[in-house]
Amino acid sequence: MTGPQPTSGEFRSGFICFVGRPNTGKSTLTNALVGEKIAITSNRPQTTRHTIRGIVNRDDAQLVLVDTPGLHRPRTLLGQRLNDLVRDTYSEVDVIGVCIPADEPIGPGDRWIVKQVREMAPRTTVLGVVTKIDRVTPDKVGEQLIALAELLGPDSEVVPVSAKSGKQLDVLSDLLVSLVEPGPAFYPDGELTDEPEQVLMAEFIREAALEGVRDELPHSLAVVIEEVIDREDRRDDQPPMVDVHAILYVERDSQKGIIIGKKGARLKEVGTVARTQIEKLLGTKVYLDLHVKVAKDWQRDPKQLRRMGF
Structure with missing residues (x-):
């Protein structure tokens, strides 16, 4: 649990992946480090469907954050494909950050994920991240760190953070930089993600649709x-x-x-x-x-999976 080691002054770059049980704050942490919303967040397990890359640009480094679907025991073909996506990612990144919330005890699910990480990426640097420290007392944070x-x-560093309040984010960022190798930037300065705009649009719609619905839907x-069409029939002023134009696919009429919602109210909401998120993304x-x-x-x-991009 030592602090980050000073870097040599050389520019550094690398790929980082945060892992953990559903709802441990991985996507929120990615968004907070990038400084913009590029990963959808939800209190629903398996919210993330794609490996969205967020880019942290610093004067001394570029960190590429890969936000994967959560690793879980699959029950469907989609579940298997999502797990394959995660396995591929684990083996290709430089650092894996294991996220555990400060307000929940470490359980069998956490141990299973750590075991999977060790088996799939035995040579990858593993870092511990205690998230949501704004929710508990400093004593509780200390207990969770231990x-x-x-x-x-x-062999693993451990750091506490709050993505919500921003506390310790700079410490985490410095530590991640110290754990990647000297190397060039992978993306032009100013880029925040390499994800196609249409994928982000679809994810924003899905996030909005999942908000506040029952467990059967995610x-x-x-x-x-x-x-996506630029409207040309508008006046000059x-x-x-x-x-x-987007389609939301569900599996059953009851889910539709x-x-x-009643008289279309839910879909309108x-x-x-x-739309607010997409307008911010497109700037129009x-x-x-x-x-x-x-x-x-x-x-x-x-x-059907192929048609939907999986």
Whole structure:
């Protein structure tokens, strides 16, 4: 649990992946370090579906944060493909940060993830991150740091952070820089993510649709952006506008009803929330057109999975 070692003054760069049980704050931490929203956050397990790369640009380094789907015991073909995605990522990054929230005891799920990390990436540097320290007393944070250090072993650094308040983020950033090798920047200065805009748009819509719904929905919901069109029939005095057409796929009619809501109120709310995020992403006004369709058992159908980008 020593502090970060001073770097040699050379520019450093590397790929970082945060892992942990669902809801341990991985995506929130990625967004906080990048300084912009590039990973969706939700209190639902398996919210993240793609390995979205967030880019931290510093004068002395560039850190590329790879936000993976959570590793879990798969029950569907989609689950298996998401796990394969995670395994590929583990073996390719320079540092894996194991995230454990300060307000929950370390349990079997955490131990299973650490075991998987050690087996899949035996040569990768592992770092412990105690998240959500704003929720507990300093004594509790100390206890969790000790417990995580014991779980990871003497070769792993451990650091406490709060992505919400920003506390210790600079310490974590410095530590990550000290753990990657000297090397050039992978992306131009100023870029925050290499994820295609359409993927981010779909993720923002999915995040809005998952907010406040029952447990049955998260795995069953996929969003596909059908088309993005610059609107050309506007007057000269009107600001630029983009039309975004998207389809929300669910597996059953009952789920379609949940997404649409009474007299379409729920879908309208989803559109309002998602549109705000998409406008911020594109830097322009957006007309967002959402439709909900049933694609029966798409998670188990290879053809439908391909169509939805998995």
